Amino acid sequence: MKTLIAYGTKYGTTRKVAEVISQRLPGEVDLVDLKEEKDPDVCAYDAILIGASVYGGNIQREVRSFFDHQKENLVSKPYGIFIAAGNNLEVERNYRVYVGKTIYDHAEIKEYIGYSYDFTKMNFFEKTMIKKVAKVTENIEKLDEEGINNVVQWVKEVEGRLSKPITDKTAEH
Numbered sequence: 001m002k003t004l005i006a007y008g009t010k011y012g013t014t015r016k017v018a019e020v021i022s023q024r025l026p027g028e029v030d031l032v033d034l035k036e037e038k039d040p041d042v043c044a045y046d047a048i049l050i051g052a053s054v055y056g057g058n059i060q061r062e063v064r065s066f067f068d069h070q071k072e073n074l075v076s077k078p079y080g081i082f083i084a085a086g087n088n089l090e091v092e093r094n095y096r097v098y099v100g101k102t103i104y105d106h107a108e109i110k111e112y113i114g115y116s117y118d119f120t121k122m123n124f125f126e127k128t129m130i131k132k133v134a135k136v137t138e139n140i141e142k143l144d145e146e147g148i149n150n151v152v153q154w155v156k157e158v159e160g161r162l163s164k165p166i167t168d169k170t171a172e173h
């Protein structure tokens with residue numbers, strides 16, 4: 001079982017969750033920051049997870065361009081999508097509207113993984129905006145355990161699907 005977790009992140013929430021997920025998965029897991037490696041080959045994996053975070057109403061450019069390049073390959077593979085955002089409605093809006101209906105519809109799971117706000121990493125304008133719009137004034141982390149568990153569970157289900165034919169074949173002999 002080989003899983004790819006490809007993600008975009010600005011301040012690290014999505015990376016942190018991707019790492020947490022990777023530690024709980026069976027088999028081999030490759031973690032790829034799409035800013036550093038733009039186009040990992042999804043064909044080399046049994047399951048693919050793509051994560052992103054929302055800034056100013058959209059996900060990272062490198063994540064959108066990964067979908068553009070890998071769209072054909074992805075739709076024939078089991079893949080899931082997840083998102084870090086202040087608003088839990090952002091999964092659908094960002095992936096269905098901005099990445100595309102085909103990618104959104106074919107994803108086997110679509111999970112919200114929570115958010116964090118770290119004022120030490122924000123610039124002056126970001127701090128002002130977050131205080132005003134999100135009404136948050138100090139560092140906070142609210143990861144969504146249910147969403148994270150669903151992602152882990154889904155990869156285990158894919159693993160079960162993959163191992164089934166081998167088990168059946170063994171049983172025949």
Ligand SMILES: Cc1cc2nc3c(=O)[nH]c(=O)nc-3n(C[C@H](O)[C@H](O)[C@H](O)COP(=O)(O)O)c2cc1C
Pocket residue numbers: 008009010011012013014015052053054055056057058084085086087088090114115116117122126129130
């Ligand atoms: C400047 C700024 C803009 C943001 N814009 C949005 C937004 O438009 N919608 C939203 O749901 N969350 C928004 N967020 C919340 C982020 O998605 C959240 O902080 C997330 O945890 C960031 O993940 P990352 O560290 O992996 O980039 C914003 C956060 C910041 C600091």
